[in-house]
Amino acid sequence: MKNKILIMTMLVALGACSNHKKTESLYDQLGGEPVINQITSNLLDRILNNEKIAFLFKETVREDLHERIVSQLCQETGGPCVYEGLDMVEAHSGQEIKYSEFDVFVEDLILAMEDANVPFTLQNQFLAIFAPMREDITYQ
Template sequence: MRCLIMLVAALTLGGCTVQPAAPPPTDDTLYRTLGGQPGIERIVEGLLINIADDERIVSHFVDADIDRLFEKLVEQICVESGGPCEYTGDSMEDSHAGMDITEGDFNALVENLITAMTEEGVPVTAQNRLLKRLAPMRESIIYR
């Protein structure tokens, strides 16, 4: 749990350094630990439910095409976890342009993702591995 808290703090408090996106993993261990495609779909569904119930950030999603958002989040997590997917969505910069996502908004989304993974029984070590893969995207998302 301590490692998860440290990683969340690094993600949410701005402790991440700007890094280029790492190439997708060649090992599918994380993908399998997340439950493969069905597990990732459940995690993303849980994330979207959590967002819908989160007054802090739900306003950012009012006009979103939820079906497309679901599809692209599944693709993204699949790729970042070493799965056999291809991400076909827009860049993080383009998809968040004009949204003015704050650090607080980003933090709330990370909290909702952690909750969704926990509810799916994803081990903390696997949660940390996924969060570490997603962390470099932070700078492409906030204040756009």
């Protein structure tokens, strides 16, 4: 009887563990705020110096954009943040961003994640969240 109870307890504990793993947010899997912060910093280093798209950011105050991107990435990956910036259409309106420029940005985002040592599977999950925003961001 005691053994049965012990086995039952272990199964319940194991179940709880595996459930926990399944529901862990992408934000937590990435490593939370420090990693989101690092990805954003790497991304800004690249896009602000990438001659193919840097001209779009000539009026940009880096610290302000950093803060907004961190907040948005945190919210969208399931972290404990509320993004209060402009929505994606408003944020990019008047810029006429082309598909080719969007692709350059995404390439820089991938390199930014590589530089932050984000594992390939998590990179893909990350891109799956942001790629669908393309239509809101381009040609506005």
